[in-house]
Amino acid sequence: MSKKSSNWYKKHINDEFVKQANKENWRSRAVFKLREIDEKYNLIKKNSRILDLGSAPGGWSQYASRKHKNIEIMAIDVLEMESLPNVNFVQTKIEDFQENYLKNKNFGKIDLVMSDIAPNISGIESADIPAMLNLAEEVTNVALTALNLRGNFLIKLFQGKGTDEYLNDVKKYFEVLKIIKPKASRPNSKEIYMLAMNLMNN
Ligand SMILES: C[S@@+](CC[C@H](N)C(=O)[O-])C[C@H]1O[C@@H](n2cnc3c(N)ncnc32)[C@H](O)[C@@H]1O
Numbered sequence: 001m002s003k004k005s006s007n008w009y010k011k012h013i014n015d016e017f018v019k020q021a022n023k024e025n026w027r028s029r030a031v032f033k034l035r036e037i038d039e040k041y042n043l044i045k046k047n048s049r050i051l052d053l054g055s056a057p058g059g060w061s062q063y064a065s066r067k068h069k070n071i072e073i074m075a076i077d078v079l080e081m082e083s084l085p086n087v088n089f090v091q092t093k094i095e096d097f098q099e100n101y102l103k104n105k106n107f108g109k110i111d112l113v114m115s116d117i118a119p120n121i122s123g124i125e126s127a128d129i130p131a132m133l134n135l136a137e138e139v140t141n142v143a144l145t146a147l148n149l150r151g152n153f154l155i156k157l158f159q160g161k162g163t164d165e166y167l168n169d170v171k172k173y174f175e176v177l178k179i180i181k182p183k184a185s186r187p188n189s190k191e192i193y194m195l196a197m198n199l200m201n202n
Helices: 003-014 016-023 031-041 059-067 094-102 125-146 163-171
Strands: 049-053 072-077 087-091 110-115 147-158 174-180 191-199
Touching: 003 016, 016 031, 031 059, 031 147, 031 191, 049 059, 049 125, 059 072, 059 087, 094 125, 110 125, 125 147, 125 163, 147 163, 163 174, 163 191
Parallel strands: 049 072, 049 110, 072 087, 110 147
Antiparallel strands: 147 191, 174 191
């Protein structure tokens, strides 16, 4: 292990959220971001149909599936993901999902689209932020196609050039828009979450 990656590893295992995730048997520390948002806005409801985009290793799907037994989750990721109760996993890129799956007439409408998708980070802002916005555009197209009227949409973004324009575009489709920095989101990262609630007629 290089010195840089061994420093990262030391920080990671000492991280309180990592320790708590291990103790409570969650697949990722990301679960605490979703849990904080869900505890405030009650996004994950009984009998809902949920689309989890960028789902691996599965923390968010695991949280939704543990919260309610009567729930239907479709999860997608480019990487593999181990199975979970009530979760139907498809290994695909978000870029191919709309064409290959969403266009199927039997797909049915979704109550919550949640996306934790992130590009591989280079650390160079002028590359990472546009890469994130490109993915966000793909995700948003999926959300606007898949969601029920009054459905909700949660997405990870990076703060930076172009993000405000993206938020202003999305605002047109929803009644309410919130920007959230959960406690488990590292304070020095540009990561934020947008929660758009109550899709209006699009
Ligand atoms: C931060 S992780 C998600 C963690 C997850 N929410 C959890 O709780 O376990 C981001 C995921 O996005 C996926 N991803 C990145 N680009 C993608 C793309 N173009 N299509 C689908 N998934 C993608 C990555 O493979 C990665 O698993």
